[in-house]
Amino acid sequence: MTASVLAAGVLEDTIRAFFQGLPIGAGFALVAMSFVLTYKTSGVFNLAFGAQAFISAATYFELHVRRDWPIWSAVLVAVVLVAPVLGLLLERLIFRHVHASSAVAKLVISLGLLVALPELFKLIVDYNREQPFGAVGIIPDGATVYRLFGRYPVTRDEIAAFVIVVAAALALAALFRYTRLGLRIRAVVQSPRMTELNGVNADWVSSGSWMLSSFFAGLAGVLLVPTTSSLGTVLEPTGYFPIVISALAAAALGRLVSLPAALFGGLLLGVVTTQMRTHVPRDNVILAELQGPALPYVMLFAIIVFWPAIRRQVAGADPLLGVSPPPPALAATSRSRGMTIYTRIMALAFFTAVGIWTFGYANNFWISRITHSVIFSIIFLSIVVFTGLGGQIALCQVTFAAIGAFGAMQFAQRWDISVIVGMLAGAAIAAAVGAVLSIPVMRLGGIWLAIATLAFALFFHDVLVKYSWVGGSLFHGRGVPRPEFLGVDFSSRENFLILCIAVLVLVGVLVILIRESSTGMALRALRGSEIAAESIGVISWRSRVVVFSVSAGIAAIGGGLLAMEERLVGYEANFDPQTGLFWLVIVVVLGARTVEGGVQAGVAFVIFPELVLHRWLGLDGAWRYVLFGFAAISFARHPEGLLEHGKRRSQAMMQRMFTRRQPAMAAAGPPATTAADEGDEP
């Protein structure tokens, strides 16, 4: 008797959760279909959909809430006008020109856009002039509750979301089946080149599919306003991250190529989410997390690692080898002796001048900025190791840096152990975490590795940081002292800067040693050809574990130093996963292959917005996201980095200047002319 009542209760809960899950899944499905659409037609794994969805939602917000436009006209402009035009612009101006680049290069561009687009939008409409509170959904009285079959509650928003998504999916299916554009998209997906040979303009098809997918993203953006802003009611780009992640998981179920799989995957994940919330007991901490914020990340990670279709699809994709011809040798290796000496003297003079200014004349503000740029150089060396040496892209360096910072904090707070020891312990923990993380994701290459590590970073951000044994407790705060060891007190600004420079030099030398010796050779061999590397005895899994943990350890050391410099762990300001995306973008844009590249990126990250943007140009510091975000486009053409590219060009130019004179002399022209030529030279 009681058992059957219980069973009926469970059944009712299950059905209720099912109806609640469908609308959530509909949102996932919409974004997932956008992913599939652009990935199929242009090979772009467009993480910027999060940004596109945000822009449509924010346009709608701006027009309807702030300027009192009626809902229908605001939606019309935001979804039917802004979204497709944005998609068209992205395709025409950017992605069309990188058609032949590797999937990873395109991923980096989309990361740049993910960082740049929302900031650009905010700057243009002056979005932050007042806090973007009070977002409302596009359905009037959306929170009105109806009862399905008399007992299962659903809101008007949910019904509308589900109906609109199903209608959109049906319309898409009809488009593919019955229209010329649909037929052409299907053909282009099969083989762009063959389709072009048949007289179809593949570019035009690609534009069409980008407009379509952008429209979907925009639609998802406004539909999901009630979902993303229900808690904080602040309409910010980060609100779209969990949805994009879930949508990625849905798209991954169909290996990014099947639209029906993306649709059903999205709905399935939505239903799974609500079923978990209903049925998984809450008394266990881990199970409780799994029902809430952790779920999308765990799902995405699990799907990428365990879904057999993806394991089979894995292809080695070195971001630095994506273009043909392969990246040229470093400028430093092809430099002549004279040039090398000249470069070294110039560098020495430069650093001496900066040093004299810093320690003699700079005020506290600039000393702190310079310390920051030294510390970020250290952190960015971890990207040099992972991407420059290892040849792969990871998006969780920010997490490792946070582990180092929290390590320093925890050891100092709990056990009163020297903060230096704490930082090193944090680095050891980060290295261990990196090694453990590397085992499941090692077999993945290219974009899947990037996505899996992003899922890990977001998991840390949304789940682990909240635990007091990770992120500290509110009671103790996140204070971190400056170190004192070997009888030297590093609490003054100058002394601490000296310590940071010493660590940077140590880490830089370490990176060079690793690059030039056996480990680096094994990594370069693996990047070149995994099968050939194994044929000469390279143990691929071990090299991968090593590169993961070394890079994690370096990031953690930098993170620890940053916490000491700021005297607290500024987690939200410094170690947000979205900040991590920007880290990666700025390092690969400037040059991920050399230690200098990492240092230049560190300086550019800290000094550039302050000095160039703020002081000289009088611009908002947020322009750095826009500038470097868009600069990511250059990665497709110059995967070795802009600075390395510039160095090689100027070097080639100077060498041409030098050699032009020599053949003239060798050609045994009249001696008088030669003498006159030389006389001209001061």
Added chain:
Amino acid sequence: MSLLTADGVTKRFAGITAVDDVHIALEEGERVGLIGPNGAGKTTLFNCLLGLLRPEAGSVSFDGQNITRLSVYRRARLGIGRTFQRVELFSGSSVRDHLLFALRIRSGTGALWKDVIGLGLPKPSEIERCDALLDSLGLGGMGDEPIEALSLGQSRLVEVARALMTQPRVVLLDEPSSGLDRAETTALAETLARIQSEQGFGLLLVEHDVELVASFTERTYVLDFGRLITSGATSEVMRDPEVRAAYLGDSVAGAQ
């Protein structure tokens, strides 16, 4: 006891038996050919020997040790070198780097702590060894060239040199003549023969090019439809009518 043996190796793909109960053996210092028409199972057998595929039945052993279940890199470290049919080089590295990688990975365990204290850097003597081998292969002075600048024939030599730097006791060559013209093939064969007689490693040549096999090897195995149809001294195998029928085609066999 032979150096490298395949004992009853069988490999099936979805019901198709690509290699069927094949026995082959290779002695140290010997030059052996493995021929057969397209689809005969040469490459499958080759991959079973190297560890890229696991045979369903039979075993592979090296120097008396059963290596059937060892990974590719373990076999490489035991002393089995190889080249690739479609050239597999480390793009972005110089010619000398290819040799240096192989030498260092073979000689050092590549422990991270050694790298960190500076013991992992290449020594001048190692660079000299690489250059000496490049010289003797006729690639002297090309050490600093980027690998992309080389012709296909030179690339194949670099592959051979890379395999040799691991000090192998056996080198397996996968169709070294593919993509090369007659003159290039002859030059490659001459260089290979010279190096092989100098260094005395065993050599298994999987080939398509009958002339190369005839001129180069002492013994030959012939595969057809996954089975070993004959084996023996190369000169005798080449005269075997069954081989001519299976491999060269009846018309050629009839014409002579």
